[in-house]
Amino acid sequence: MGIETLNYLLNIFLNPDLIFLIFMGTLVGVLVGALPxxxxxxxxxxxxxxxxxxxxxxxxxxxxxxxxxxxFGGSITAILINAPGAPPAAATAFDGYPLAQRGEAGxxxxxxxxxxxxxxxxSVFALLFFAPLLAxxxxxxxxxxxxxxxxxxxxxxxxxxxxxPVKNIIGGLIGLLLATVGIDLMTGVERFTFGNPELYDGxxxxxxxxxLFAISELINQSLKINQDRLAxxxxxxxxxxxxxxxxxxxxxxxxxxxxxxxxxxxAEGSTMAAMIGYNEAKRWSAEPEKFGTGEIEGIAGPExxxxxxxxxxxxxxxxxxxxxxxxxxxxxxxxxxxGLRPGPYLFEQQPDLLYGIFASMLIANILFIGIGLYGxxxxxxxxxxxxxxxxxxxxxxxxxxxxxxxxxxIDVWIMLIAGIVGYLLKNLGITPAPIIMGLVLGxxxxxxxxxxxxLFEGSWLGFFSRPIALLFISLSLVSLFGKSLYVTxxxxxxxx
Amino acid sequence: MRKFLFLLCFINxxxxxxxxxxxxxxxxxTHASPGGGTDTTARTMALAIQSxxxxxxxxxxxxxxxxxxxxxxxxxxxxxGHNILAITPTHLFxxxxxxxxxxxxxxxxxxxATDDPLVVMVHESxxxxxxxxxINYGKSTPIKWGTTQVGGVDHVAGAILALRANTQLDVVPxxxxxxxxxxxxxxxxxxxxxxxxxxxxQIERGIFRPLAVLSPNRxxxxxxxxxxxxxxxxxxxxxxxxxxxxxxxxLEHIETLQRIFSSGLNNQIFTDYLIGSxxxxxxxxxxxxxxxxxxxLYEDARIAMLELGIIQNPEILEQYMSPYFFPRVLxxxxxxxxxxxxxxxRNSKPSFELRFNKTIGITTLILIAxxxxxxxxxxxxxxSVLLILLQFAWGQENKKILFLLSTxxxxxxxxxxxxxxxxxxxxxxxx
Numbered sequence: 001m002g003i004e005t006l007n008y009l010l011n012i013f014l015n016p017d018l019i020f021l022i023f024m025g026t027l028v029g030v031l032v033g034a035l036p037x038x039x040x041x042x043x044x045x046x047x048x049x050x051x052x053x054x055x056x057x058x059x060x061x062x063x064x065x066x067x068x069x070x071x072f073g074g075s076i077t078a079i080l081i082n083a084p085g086a087p088p089a090a091a092t093a094f095d096g097y098p099l100a101q102r103g104e105a106g107x108x109x110x111x112x113x114x115x116x117x118x119x120x121x122x123s124v125f126a127l128l129f130f131a132p133l134l135a136x137x138x139x140x141x142x143x144x145x146x147x148x149x150x151x152x153x154x155x156x157x158x159x160x161x162x163x164x165p166v167k168n169i170i171g172g173l174i175g176l177l178l179a180t181v182g183i184d185l186m187t188g189v190e191r192f193t194f195g196n197p198e199l200y201d202g203x204x205x206x207x208x209x210x211x212l213f214a215i216s217e218l219i220n221q222s223l224k225i226n227q228d229r230l231a232x233x234x235x236x237x238x239x240x241x242x243x244x245x246x247x248x249x250x251x252x253x254x255x256x257x258x259x260x261x262x263x264x265x266x267a268e269g270s271t272m273a274a275m276i277g278y279n280e281a282k283r284w285s286a287e288p289e290k291f292g293t294g295e296i297e298g299i300a301g302p303e304x305x306x307x308x309x310x311x312x313x314x315x316x317x318x319x320x321x322x323x324x325x326x327x328x329x330x331x332x333x334x335x336x337x338x339g340l341r342p343g344p345y346l347f348e349q350q351p352d353l354l355y356g357i358f359a360s361m362l363i364a365n366i367l368f369i370g371i372g373l374y375g376x377x378x379x380x381x382x383x384x385x386x387x388x389x390x391x392x393x394x395x396x397x398x399x400x401x402x403x404x405x406x407x408x409x410i411d412v413w414i415m416l417i418a419g420i421v422g423y424l425l426k427n428l429g430i431t432p433a434p435i436i437m438g439l440v441l442g443x444x445x446x447x448x449x450x451x452x453x454x455l456f457e458g459s460w461l462g463f464f465s466r467p468i469a470l471l472f473i474s475l476s477l478v479s480l481f482g483k484s485l486y487v488t489x490x491x492x493x494x495x496x
Numbered sequence: 497m498r499k500f501l502f503l504l505c506f507i508n509x510x511x512x513x514x515x516x517x518x519x520x521x522x523x524x525x526t527h528a529s530p531g532g533g534t535d536t537t538a539r540t541m542a543l544a545i546q547s548x549x550x551x552x553x554x555x556x557x558x559x560x561x562x563x564x565x566x567x568x569x570x571x572x573x574x575x576x577g578h579n580i581l582a583i584t585p586t587h588l589f590x591x592x593x594x595x596x597x598x599x600x601x602x603x604x605x606x607x608x609a610t611d612d613p614l615v616v617m618v619h620e621s622x623x624x625x626x627x628x629x630x631i632n633y634g635k636s637t638p639i640k641w642g643t644t645q646v647g648g649v650d651h652v653a654g655a656i657l658a659l660r661a662n663t664q665l666d667v668v669p670x671x672x673x674x675x676x677x678x679x680x681x682x683x684x685x686x687x688x689x690x691x692x693x694x695x696x697x698q699i700e701r702g703i704f705r706p707l708a709v710l711s712p713n714r715x716x717x718x719x720x721x722x723x724x725x726x727x728x729x730x731x732x733x734x735x736x737x738x739x740x741x742x743x744x745x746x747l748e749h750i751e752t753l754q755r756i757f758s759s760g761l762n763n764q765i766f767t768d769y770l771i772g773s774x775x776x777x778x779x780x781x782x783x784x785x786x787x788x789x790x791x792x793l794y795e796d797a798r799i800a801m802l803e804l805g806i807i808q809n810p811e812i813l814e815q816y817m818s819p820y821f822f823p824r825v826l827x828x829x830x831x832x833x834x835x836x837x838x839x840x841x842r843n844s845k846p847s848f849e850l851r852f853n854k855t856i857g858i859t860t861l862i863l864i865a866x867x868x869x870x871x872x873x874x875x876x877x878x879x880s881v882l883l884i885l886l887q888f889a890w891g892q893e894n895k896k897i898l899f900l901l902s903t904x905x906x907x908x909x910x911x912x913x914x915x916x917x918x919x920x921x922x923x924x925x926x927x
Contacts, residue, residue, distance in 0.1 A: 139678065139681070139682065140682045141682070142679055142682050142684030143668075143679075143684065144684075164837070166833055166836060166837050167837060169833060170830055170833050170834060170837070173826050173829055173830045173833070174830065176826050177823060177826045177827065177830070180822060180823045180826070182565075183564055183565065183595075184819040185646070185669065185671060186646060186669055186817070186819065187646060187819045188564065188590070188593075188595060188646050188647055189819040191819060191820070191823060192823070200564065200565060200568050201558065201565040201568065201569065215863065218859070218863075219856055219859055219860060219863070222855045222856055222859040222890065223853070223855065223856065225855065225890045225891065226891075341671070341674070344678065345674045345675070345677075345678055349674070387890075388887060388890045388891075388892050389892075389897060389901060391886075392882075392883050392886045392887060392890075392901065392905070393901070393905050395863075395866065395882070395886065396879045396882070396883065396905050396906065396909055397909070399866060399867075399870055399879070399882075400875065400879075400909050400913055403870070403921070404913055408572070409867070409870075409871050412867050412870060412871075413867055416863055416864060416866070416867050419863065420860060420863065420864075423860075446822045447669075447671070449817065449822070450669075450816070450817045450822075451668050451669070451670070453816040453817050454640070454666050454667070454668045454816055455640060455668060455684060455685070457638070457666065457816075458816040
């Protein structure tokens, strides 16, 4: 870190507007993370129309603080209600809830806060170190490399979440198809606009996003309007004792590294990281049989990993413009709406953006310890707000947010349609996350393919002359077919 | 006394009524991604304008479609002078091809900021030491020519050069000058025609080698670089960057804008920018002069398009990959995978089990109605009705909550969005 870096960071720490936004982002993030049904992805989607009124650096500071804090917030409800407030916290409930049931909710929350923060901070430093490095490598990337990378990102969708890999890929392809609506950047030909000038510039990203994440969830929540939830009592959140810390320090470190690595992989985010973090904590533990009964390593494992994935996910997002997770895809979309084009060029032009993200994620990771320690008591109550009151308000925000973007009713209709279709798709097992990934990568994957073909004078074999592109295409094939190949080979051997 | 007060009120009203333009931030709608010449020029001008006027002015990029996206976006805005279209030859070409909803006759010129000649450039390690070498190479293998936009000025300049020099050219479109610089550096493309302002820095640092200037005469900053005309190819193209408003804009707003722009473009900040990027104050033109030039340029653009056959046959831009290829591949893949899921994928959870009940049905209906309610009744009343409906459907029994929720929420939303963020709602307060 040179003087210049410190100078950038100092500028951010001394900017009261930015600090205020980061604080608000953290607070809102923990809150929505704690509310079952509301996730940080949805909160960022709802905030996007507002962020257009901010400077790029302010908007990204707000979004990334929210991303970090939302990932932590989910654990509060996972521990107290046994319902993860957001998908990444699902694994936290395995041991967090049993521990809280034993009357040690305060201890569980304390461990979750500390592990999350450490995981997050480690990954933020990884971001500061690797993102510029990757950007420098990417400087020599041409269209074929970008095409291969984007393809790799889409293929990685096969292994996000617990849904069927094929369905995730279908979701990604639907997103890619949606992105082709509008004028083709290569030829200027109109596609799927049906003569409607509102669609010339393509389907707006934000209304689709709000529809898929918020409106479809609203329909889903209408099934649960009469459910009552019960929160376990929490008196005071306790910071873990030294003895406890000693016990979990290896788990935290391991999970942080796993989480960061998984975050860096395109498309794979916090949910995946938490699952692997939990499994690895169990595998390395001296007493794996205790897992599931309130073991503190079982809380530290997933929590450190899912927060570590946030910093990791921002690495390819900023350096290459390839989102590292679904939430990062939304942040990337938000930057694109601002007119910014993440990639190596952005770093040279606006280095302060990188430091802005670094600083805001760092501050958010420290802030939510405080919010978690002192606010968990109130947050657990907030999470019990009846659906009947919460979701109608969310609906109003959705409509106004979608409308306010360009002040056009078409956007409201797009949002409503996306919501209803999104609900139907969710019932068929196609979740919004891969669709959003596809939508964000759509233009990149298509134009880079067309550009590559021109460079190769129309020959598809040209990709063989580009080693880096070839590497990523092979990796895509592995991530698509590797598992089924492995299973087939194993079956074959078993037969023998 | 009363009469005096009355008069005072009147003066007040007329004062605020007249001078309220601009009453919210002015948007300069550009087509370029940040980092390119058009973007930098607009941003510097905005900065210069703000330094001498109490006006909030910003750059609003709507990238894509060779400026068509930006033009159509501009066309959809309210024409009160708060939306200004930044125009380059690219826009004029697109307009000449009839791609945009905006027509040259719909526009009135405010000012021209730059007249920026194109320079044909290669990477410093490239084997093409002069333009003729490049052209001769192209006779056997097509030159890979990077452009910022399909149908953009650098594209047309390359195509006209190839036509005049009887050589071959493959156009590789990117989405901005920034990407061209990256790809020229990475040598994925052979050559490109970049604006002097975009490339001067790289020329000076020795990263790029200028082969020819596409201006009528040599330019003072590159005295050793010949013009294309000197080399025997009559190709003259420059990127003019100017600003226009819609002809429906009130006349006094146009005059205010011309005054504001003139003060900004003649400000030291902007002059320094021009000199720093290798241009002179002659780049700047105001009002009438620019207004008539933009019409001439449009005519030139139309002729160039006709010569290249682009107007008659836009498909000419299609290279190797049809614009329908990618969507078709996607649709076919989705169909194949869906069939696979239906017939083969037994591992996945039981699918096609649609959870449906009365509440979901009513909720969906209310959602569809909400779009209508919002556009017909306006923000406060519309959202109130929507909240009442939704709570009834979900069986909210507490009348107090129902009342409070459906009054306070819309009012809060109205205050936040309308007052704080300046969003113009349909019907606003139902007034």
